[in-house]
Structures are given as C-alpha cells and as structure tokens.
Amino acid sequence: MSVDPLSDELESLPRVHSAPSRRRVSIVWLVPVVALLIGLWLSWKTISERGPLVSITFTTAEGIEVGKTRVKYRSVEVGVVEALEFSPDRDMVLVRTRLHRSATKYLVSDSRFWVERPRVTGTSIEGLSTLLSGAYIAMDVGKSDKATRSFHGMEKPPIVSVDRPGKYFTLRADELGSVDTGSPVYYLRLPVGQVVSYELDPTGKGVDILVFVNEPYERFVNAQSRFWEASGFDFELGPTGIQVDTQSINSILAGGIAFQTRANAEGTQPASDNTRFRLFKRKQAALASEDLEVIPLRLAFQESVRGLSIGSPVDFRGLTIGEVKKVSALVDEAKGQVRMVVDIDLYPERFRAMRVKQDHKFFGTKQGLDRLVGSGLRAQLRTASLLSGQLFVALDFFKDAPAANIAWSQTPPLAPTVPGTFTELEENVAQIVRKVRQLPLDQVAADVRRTLKTLDTTLEQSTQLVRSVDQKTVPAVGAVLGDVQKTLTGADRVLAEDSALQNDARDAMREVARAASSLRLLTDYLDERPEALVRGRPGEELR
Amino acid sequence: MTVMPTAAESGLLNCHHCMQLARAVCIRAGARCPRCGASLHLRKPHSIRRTWALLIGACILYVPANMLPVMITSSSFGRQADTIMSGVIYLWNSRSWPLAAIVFIASIAVPMIKLAVLSYLVTSSQLQWTTRRRSRTRLYRLVEFIGRWSMLDVFVVALLVALVHIKSLAVVQPGPGAAAFAGVVVLTMLAAMAFDPRLIWDRIENS
Numbered sequence: 241m242s243v244d245p246l247s248d249e250l251e252s253l254p255r256v257h258s259a260p261s262r263r264r265v266s267i268v269w270l271v272p273v274v275a276l277l278i279g280l281w282l283s284w285k286t287i288s289e290r291g292p293l294v295s296i297t298f299t300t301a302e303g304i305e306v307g308k309t310r311v312k313y314r315s316v317e318v319g320v321v322e323a324l325e326f327s328p329d330r331d332m333v334l335v336r337t338r339l340h341r342s343a344t345k346y347l348v349s350d351s352r353f354w355v356e357r358p359r360v361t362g363t364s365i366e367g368l369s370t371l372l373s374g375a376y377i378a379m380d381v382g383k384s385d386k387a388t389r390s391f392h393g394m395e396k397p398p399i400v401s402v403d404r405p406g407k408y409f410t411l412r413a414d415e416l417g418s419v420d421t422g423s424p425v426y427y428l429r430l431p432v433g434q435v436v437s438y439e440l441d442p443t444g445k446g447v448d449i450l451v452f453v454n455e456p457y458e459r460f461v462n463a464q465s466r467f468w469e470a471s472g473f474d475f476e477l478g479p480t481g482i483q484v485d486t487q488s489i490n491s492i493l494a495g496g497i498a499f500q501t502r503a504n505a506e507g508t509q510p511a512s513d514n515t516r517f518r519l520f521k522r523k524q525a526a527l528a529s530e531d532l533e534v535i536p537l538r539l540a541f542q543e544s545v546r547g548l549s550i551g552s553p554v555d556f557r558g559l560t561i562g563e564v565k566k567v568s569a570l571v572d573e574a575k576g577q578v579r580m581v582v583d584i585d586l587y588p589e590r591f592r593a594m595r596v597k598q599d600h601k602f603f604g605t606k607q608g609l610d611r612l613v614g615s616g617l618r619a620q621l622r623t624a625s626l627l628s629g630q631l632f633v634a635l636d637f638f639k640d641a642p643a644a645n646i647a648w649s650q651t652p653p654l655a656p657t658v659p660g661t662f663t664e665l666e667e668n669v670a671q672i673v674r675k676v677r678q679l680p681l682d683q684v685a686a687d688v689r690r691t692l693k694t695l696d697t698t699l700e701q702s703t704q705l706v707r708s709v710d711q712k713t714v715p716a717v718g719a720v721l722g723d724v725q726k727t728l729t730g731a732d733r734v735l736a737e738d739s740a741l742q743n744d745a746r747d748a749m750r751e752v753a754r755a756a757s758s759l760r761l762l763t764d765y766l767d768e769r770p771e772a773l774v775r776g777r778p779g780e781e782l783r
Numbered sequence: 784m785t786v787m788p789t790a791a792e793s794g795l796l797n798c799h800h801c802m803q804l805a806r807a808v809c810i811r812a813g814a815r816c817p818r819c820g821a822s823l824h825l826r827k828p829h830s831i832r833r834t835w836a837l838l839i840g841a842c843i844l845y846v847p848a849n850m851l852p853v854m855i856t857s858s859s860f861g862r863q864a865d866t867i868m869s870g871v872i873y874l875w876n877s878r879s880w881p882l883a884a885i886v887f888i889a890s891i892a893v894p895m896i897k898l899a900v901l902s903y904l905v906t907s908s909q910l911q912w913t914t915r916r917r918s919r920t921r922l923y924r925l926v927e928f929i930g931r932w933s934m935l936d937v938f939v940v941a942l943l944v945a946l947v948h949i950k951s952l953a954v955v956q957p958g959p960g961a962a963a964f965a966g967v968v969v970l971t972m973l974a975a976m977a978f979d980p981r982l983i984w985d986r987i988e989n990s
Contacts, residue, residue: 253804254805254806268836271840272836275844275966275970276840278844279963282847282960282962
C-alpha cells in the first residue's frame with residue numbers, strides 16, 4: 241500500500257488493538273442536564289424568593305423613585321418601588337412595588353400605605369429622617385384575612401396604626417369646630433387619644449368624628465361619659481357673666497376633645513368599640529345634660545323674647561332646672577294675636593323630694609306639676625343682666641297669680657306664665673312718664689320765671705346796699721379807728737416804763753413803804769414802852 | 784494547498800502521557816499504550832459529543848448568569864441586587880464609559896463569543912467542512928487563550944464579599960448569578976478542552 245521509506249520503521253512500531261466503545265450513551269450528556277437543572281433551580285429559587293408585586297395608587301408620585309424608594313413597615317424595609325405608571329384614566333399614579341416574600345402575609349385588604357415625607361404640623365414635626373434618606377412608602381399591616389394586591393395609598397399618614405391597643409369611638413357633633421385629624425383627646429387634661437378622621441353625615445346635618453382612645457384609658461369611656469370640644473380658649477358671655485376657660489397651649493393651637501365620666505358611674509361597663517357619643521360644644525353643656533329624664537314644656541309669652549337664646553337656663557330660685565330648646569312666634573288666628581312661644585326642657589332629676597325613695601317623682605309627674613301650678617308656680621321671663629340684656633326663664637310661685645293649669649293635651653304641654661318683671665318695670669316707667677306728662681309744666685315754668693325775676697331785683701337792691709355801705713360807712717369807721725389808734729398810742733406812752741407817771745408812781749410807792757416801816761418801828765416801840773405815849777422818850781428828859 | 788497526510792491516516796498514534804508512538808491496527812479508540820498503559824486514541828474520544836454537551840450546558844447557564852443578580856450590596860441606605868448588565872448600565876450612566884466597556888466585553892461579550900465560536904468549530908468539524916481550516920484553528924487558539932481570563936467577574940465578587948464585610952454599614956453578598964456565571968466559564972473552558980482541533984484537519988475518508 242505505501243511505498244514510503246519510513247514504512248519499515250513504522251512497521252516496527254508496536255501495534256495496538258483498539259477495542260470497540262462500550263458505552264452507547266456518553267456520560268458527558270449529564271453535563272447539560274445538570275446545567276439545565278441548576279439553571280432551572282436558580283431561576284425557580286430567585287422567582288420564588290421574589291415577593292409579590294403590589295400596586296398602590298397615589299395622587300402624586302412626589303419623592304418616589306423607581307428602584308430607590310423603599311417600602312418600610314415599622315422602619316424595616318419590606319420592598320422597593322419597581323415601576324411608576326398612570327392609572328388608565330390618568331387620575332392616579334400606580335406605584336408598583338416589589339415586596340419581600342416574607343411580607344406576603346401582610347398584604348391584607350385593610351393594610352395601609354402612605355408616603356412618609358417631612359411633615360410640619362401645628363404641634364409636631366415628623367419624618368425628619370426622610371430629609372436625608374428621601375421619601376419612603378410606609379406600611380401599616382391590617383388585621384383582615386382577605387389578601388389583596390392593590391391598595392389605595394393614603395395622602396396623610398394614619399393617626400393610629402392598626403395594631404395599637406385601644407378603642408375607636410364615634411362622636412356626633414353639630415359642626416366640626418376647631419377639631420382636626422390628629423387633634424388630641426384629653427381625659428382630665430391628660431392626652432389619651434387622637435382624632436382619627438371626620439366625615440359629614442350623609443344627611444348633611446352633622447359631623448361624625450372618629451376618635452381613638454389608647455389603652456389603658458379607653459376603659460374610662462362608658463355610657464356615662466360626656467365628650468366636649470376642648471378647643472383651647474373658651475370665652476363665653478352668658479346669663480351668668482363672663483367665663484373664660486383654657487386648656488393647654490397645645491390644644492389652643494390644635495384644638496382638641498375632652499371627655500369626662502360622671503362621678504356616679506361606678507360599676508358601669510366600659511363602652512365597646514365604635515360606641516357613638518354626642519360631642520358637646522362646651523364642658524358645661526356636656527356635663528349639664530346628664531339628666532336622663534326630661535319634661536318638655538311650652539311657654540307662651542306676650543312680651544319680647546329678645547335676649548333669650550337656645551340654651552338659656554330655666555331657673556328656679558337660682559337653681560338651673562332646665563334649658564330653653566326653641567324660641568318661635570305663634571300666630572293665634574282666632575284671637576288675632578301673636579304669642580312668643582318658648583319650648584323648654586325641664587330636668588326633674590334636679591329636684592329631690594322629701595321622701596328619699598320617691599326622689600324626683602313628685603316633680604316629674606303630671607300630678608306633681610299640676611299641684612305645683614295650683615300653688616302658683618308660673619313661668620316668667622327675667623333679665624339676667626341689664627348690661628347684656630340676656631333673658632332667662634324663671635319658674636317661681638306667684639301667690640296672686642290668676643288660677644291656671646297646664647294644658648297637657650298639647651304637645652309639648654302648655655304651662656301658664658306671668659308677665660315678666662321687666663315688663664312690669666316697663667309699665668311702671670310708662671305710668672311715671674304719663675304722670676310727668678300730665679304736670680302743668682308751662683305754668684310752673686312761668687312761676688319759676690316770675691320768681692326768678694323777683695329774685696333778680698332783690699339781688700340788685702342788696703348789691704346797692706352793699707355798695708352804699710362800702711362808700712359811706714367804711715370811711716367813717718376808718719376815722720374812728722384812727723382815733724382809737726391815737727388813744728391807744730397815748731395810753732401806751734403813759735404806760736411805758738420810762739414815763740413820768742410810772743416814775744412818780746414808783747416814788748410814791750417807795751414813800752409809802754418807808755412810811756409803813758416807820759409806822760412798824762413806832763408800833764414796836766409802843767409795844768415795849770406803852771408809857772412813852774404819855775411821857776415821851778426818856779432820853780429827852782435827861783437832856 | 785497541498786494536502787498533508789495526517790498521522791491518523793497513516794495509522795499512527797501516540798500516547799498522550801509518555802508520547803510513545805504506536806501503529807494502530809484498526810483505526811479505533813480504546814487501545815492501551817504498550818509502554819505506560821495509558822489509554823490510546825487517534826483523536827480525543829467523543830470530542831464532538833462532549834464539546835456539544837458542555838457547550839449546551841454552558842448555554843443553559845448563560846441565561847441565569849445574566850438574568851440573576853451577581854452581587855447583593857446591603858448598606859445602611861438599603862439593599863441593592865445587581866446583575867452584570869445593571870452594573871454595566873450603572874457604569875455607563877455614571878460616565879465611566881471605558882470601565883463599562885471593559886465589564887461589558889469581559890463579562891457579557893466574551894462568554895457569548897466563546898459559546899458562538901465553539902459552536903461554530905464543533906459544527907464545522909462535525910460536518911467536516913474543508914474551508915477556512917487555518918482561521919478556524921486560530922479561532923480555537925484564541926478561545927483557549929482567553930478561557931483562563933474569563934473568571935474575572937467571579938474573582939471580583941469573591942474579593943468584594945471577603946473585603947466589604949462591615950457589619951451594619953455595608954455587606955456584599957454573592958448572588959445566584961455569580962454561581963451560574965462561574966458555571967458558564969468552567970463549562971466553556973471544559974468544552975474548549977474537550978474539542979480536538981485536529982478534527983478541523985481530518986479529511987473525509989473517501990475524498
């Protein structure tokens with residue numbers, strides 16, 4: 241076959257016999273199979289570890305960045321924003337977030353999402369950390385069992401997280417007042433909760449305010465609790481004068497709600513979740529309406545009700561036993577009159593009977609009221625303050641009032657009234673005015689004028705008299721006075737120490753004194769020698 | 784071009800271990816070296832089949848290697864998982880174009896080119912194409928040469944994982960993509976080794 245010179249040497253090479261390959265399928269094919277398995281396993285692992293994709297709607301995507309913005313639950317990262325899209329109608333932004341697998345069970349229908357940004361409110365500054373780290377989507381896990389993947393993001397952070405212990409209560413208010421979401425709820429001036437939300441009643445006649453009271457304070461809320469608006473600064477000019485009530489600075493700024501429980505509410509069960517309460521405007525009103533038993537009565541007055549307002553007190557000798565509910569005018573067609581109708585609520589619980597067991601029953605029953613009216617109980621409008629012109633309804637006994645009774649047939653029953661003191665006063669004043677008007681004022685004026693004229697002439701005469709006195713009498717008196725002066729000067733001179741009269745008098749006195757001493761010598765001599773009187777001195781004879 | 788006869792055509796084969804030359808009686812694999820006893824074969828046994836298997840395995844792993852994150856960086860600002868491509872895009876966006884190009888070429892283009900070149904070589908050998916044999920051999924040399932540099936990415940990740948391990952501040956963890964990528968590199972190297980470049984020059988028996 242080959243004529244190569246090398247072929248001989250090649251022939252000498254050792255010969256090897258090759259055996260046929262034993263394996264039909266090579267083991268090497270395991271490699272791609274294993275690679276495939278590994279690849280599949282890795283992919284499956286990654287995909288299975290990938291958490292659920294959640295879409296959250298927000299009105300704006302301010303501060304949200306794809307791939308950067310995190311989703312956090314209690315400051316622990318549970319996901320990241322994967323995409324931003326618009327909702328089909330472009331009203332909302334759909335934020336698609338990829339949550340961690342472990343967060344799947346948190347995605348229930350009442351879980352809440354909101355964007356945490358720096359927020360400055362009247363009373364607090366929140367989310368300062370987001371200034372550095374950027375906004376993030378915060379999450380609050382709900383309690384529902386229903387799983388869902390799409391959520392409506394909240395524009396504001398929720399006031400109360402779902403798992404915070406405590407209770408919700410709904411307060412019905414006539415108007416929102418100064419309450420806002422986040423406003424504190426006070427119990428004995430201690431902040432114990434917050435206003436969570438508020439919404440208008442479907443009928444548009446009131447506002448439902450949802451408040452949350454934290455544990456353990458929620459047990460102080462029971463059926464006897466009263467809520468009122470503690471909006472910081474309360475200035476009231478009422479029948480009882482000026483009242484100023486303030487809460488803490490915080491609530492002055494942010495408004496708030498306070499509640500208190502009646503003292504005699506011992507043993508009352510704490511109110512259950514979502515119990516409804518009424519929200520009063522003022523503490524006084526809240527605590528005043530503790531009266532459970534109410535007797536509505538209607539009063540008709542002839543006089544003006546200016547100064548009488550809803551809530552004005554019904555007073556019995558200084559004790560408030562009710563309040564005015566409504567003031568209206570009623571046309572009595574038959575009599576052709578208009579009466580002012582005042583509807584009041586009486587709280588009979590504020591009366592106590594002599595017999596303890598019956599308590600207020602006497603006042604609270606028809607018979608009791610009838611008897612009181614029979615004894616002269618009447619309603620009257622009285623002025624509480626002349627300054628402000630506030631009126632109140634007074635119940636009192638008028639002995640001389642004409643007989644009357646309560647018309648129970650009407651609703652509300654019509655109770656008898658007497659004209660108010662102010663009306664009486666008005667009448668008296670009118671009478672006085674009438675009398676004053678009847679006085680002969682013109683005549684009086686003429687008399688007065690005449691008298692005045694006479695008085696005028698009299699005065700003139702007296703002036704003349706005075707003038708004549710001045711001109712004639714006064715100079716004469718002056719001359720007399722000059723003479724007197726002269727006389728006095730002369731007397732003065734006479735009486736002076738160095739005057740002649742004085743010297744003479746002194747000499748005379750000296751002589752008298754000498755004479756007196758001589759006389760004494762004589763009398764002494766005579767006393768010794770009385771014979772001298774007859775014989776003279778003995779010496780003279782010898783001589 | 785003159786066609787040179789190959790050793791196999793002349794019935795000659797040598798031992799891969801002691802380089803003993805021997806004459807094959809029948810041209811089949813599975814014989815033993817008369818001197819050292821190692822298995823003798825004219826060509827690498829089942830070269831085409833093995834190369835194909837390893838190549839397919841590499842191709843399969845190439846998908847997760849590029850889709851899954853290679854590196855997971857956890858820092859105080861959050862957790863970030865990066866695939867190779869996201870790293871390239873990040874570098875590109877941060878204006879490090881040369882770096883982006885290097886990473887792209889080394890980590891995405893080169894493995895892909897290797898897979899493509901090896902597929903081409905195996906296909907051409909299997910179908911016993913007779914054209915461009917020299918350039919195909921050159922391609923093979925190239926593939927074998929760059930094979931040893933293909934693990935760069937894996938090295939980087941391994942280094943970072945070891946170095947950046949500051950608890951609570953920043954932690955780098957290898958992602959599942961890194962393992963897949965390493966698999967791709969290893970399998971392509973093995974495929975390149977399994978391929979017998981002599982097959983390029985084997986003539987068709989009956990030509």
